[in-house]
Amino acid sequence: MSLLEQLNGRLLFAVPKKGRLQEKAFALLKGSDIQFNRPDRSDIAFSSNTPVALVFLPAADIPAFVGRGNGALGITGSDCIQEYEAREPPTSTTGVEHVLDLRFGVCKLQVQVPEHGEIQTPEQLVGKTIATSFDGLSRRYFRELEGKQGATSTFTNGEGGGANGEAKLKTNILHLSGSVEAAYSLGMADAVVDLVESGLTMRSAGLKPIATVLTSSATLIKSKHPSDPAWVSKITARIQGVITAQRYVLCCYNVERTKLEKCSKITPGKRAPTVNNLEEEGWVAVQAMVESGQVATVMDELSLAGAHDILIMKLENTRQ
Ligand SMILES: Nc1ncnc2c1ncn2[C@@H]1O[C@H](COP(=O)(O)OP(=O)(O)OP(=O)(O)O)[C@@H](O)[C@H]1O
Numbered sequence: 342m343s344l345l346e347q348l349n350g351r352l353l354f355a356v357p358k359k360g361r362l363q364e365k366a367f368a369l370l371k372g373s374d375i376q377f378n379r380p381d382r383s384d385i386a387f388s389s390n391t392p393v394a395l396v397f398l399p400a401a402d403i404p405a406f407v408g409r410g411n412g413a414l415g416i417t418g419s420d421c422i423q424e425y426e427a428r429e430p431p432t433s434t435t436g437v438e439h440v441l442d443l444r445f446g447v448c449k450l451q452v453q454v455p456e457h458g459e460i461q462t463p464e465q466l467v468g469k470t471i472a473t474s475f476d477g478l479s480r481r482y483f484r485e486l487e488g489k490q491g492a493t494s495t496f497t498n499g500e501g502g503g504a505n506g507e508a509k510l511k512t513n514i515l516h517l518s519g520s521v522e523a524a525y526s527l528g529m530a531d532a533v534v535d536l537v538e539s540g541l542t543m544r545s546a547g548l549k550p551i552a553t554v555l556t557s558s559a560t561l562i563k564s565k566h567p568s569d570p571a572w573v574s575k576i577t578a579r580i581q582g583v584i585t586a587q588r589y590v591l592c593c594y595n596v597e598r599t600k601l602e603k604c605s606k607i608t609p610g611k612r613a614p615t616v617n618n619l620e621e622e623g624w625v626a627v628q629a630m631v632e633s634g635q636v637a638t639v640m641d642e643l644s645l646a647g648a649h650d651i652l653i654m655k656l657e658n659t660r661q
Pocket residue numbers: 357359360361362399400401417418419420421446447448518519536537538539557558559
């Protein structure tokens with residue numbers, strides 16, 4: 342059977358083939374029980390227990406794959422989605438729908454300039470050379486800046502411009518597919534627009550941020566007309582369940598009923614705390630979901646409010 346025949350009837354789900362988002366995206370697939378075996382170096386894997394075919398693509402190519410309707414679902418960074426939308430504005434049939442913020446791969450797209458140079462504001466970069474992999478977003482950013490400055494339409498960057506009567510860009514956007522910070526060190530650009538998380542790469546290239554174009558995180562997207570909407574909903578619910586399980590823990594404790602109101606305010610839960618009578622007269626057992634990052638504070642406050650036997654339990658999975 343040809344590959345095309347094998348793909349027939351399968352929901353295509355694009356996931357990062359490498360890079361920063363891959364490990365956590367694969368963990369979500371595992372948590373959602375989408376089982377697959379990826380043949381060596383293959384960019385397509387068939388799920389053995391769902392009607393899904395996984396397509397392994399660079400994160401930057403996933404929005405276009407889903408947005409043009411080739412795939413039904415995708416996991417990629419919201420930076421990649423916005424870059425795609427800047428290059429190919431959505432229409433009634435193309436473009437992607439944001440389904441879930443997956444809360445990993447958080448970073449910022451920032452305008453970076455030499456740490457000890459004269460440039461202190463993005464306005465000072467108009468007319469200069471900017472190295473980036475995000476040319477759509479950088480072009481839009483500098484077009485808006487130039488628009489605010491009332492920049493004249495001197496054409497310096499060799500690209501076609503002036504579509505829809507827009508002024509041609511004065512700022513020169515230099516596209517590089519990676520290692521963008523090195524472009525400044527090598528004298529190719531006056532500044533860069535690139536991703537920053539810890540800031541280590543930026544600082545080791547002698548750069549500092551002067552503006553943030555956007556904040557990004559990994560996102561589940563779907564096409565406007567997915568092949569199998571029922572399975573899209575099912576997979577979305579499964580992934581949402583895994584994300585919620587990662588975000589919350591279950592907090593259980595015993596407390597005298599007279600102190601329940603105070604404790605319930607500390608642990609209101611997602612909907613409401615579960616309260617059961619204990620065999621001991623006047624005491625109740627309480628269960629509530631608590632954000633993982635709040636656990637220490639919540640336990641301190643519960644102890645002060647008179648709760649006893651406080652337990653924190655990890656969640657394996659959840660469903661709304
Ligand atoms: N330092 C970072 N911290 C957190 N998330 C990041 C970081 N760098 C990139 N990302 C996220 O991961 C996505 C993919 O970036 P990554 O550098 O892993 O790309 P890649 O697909 O391996 O391509 P490349 O070959 O250009 O590096 C980015 O679009 C962004 O959403």
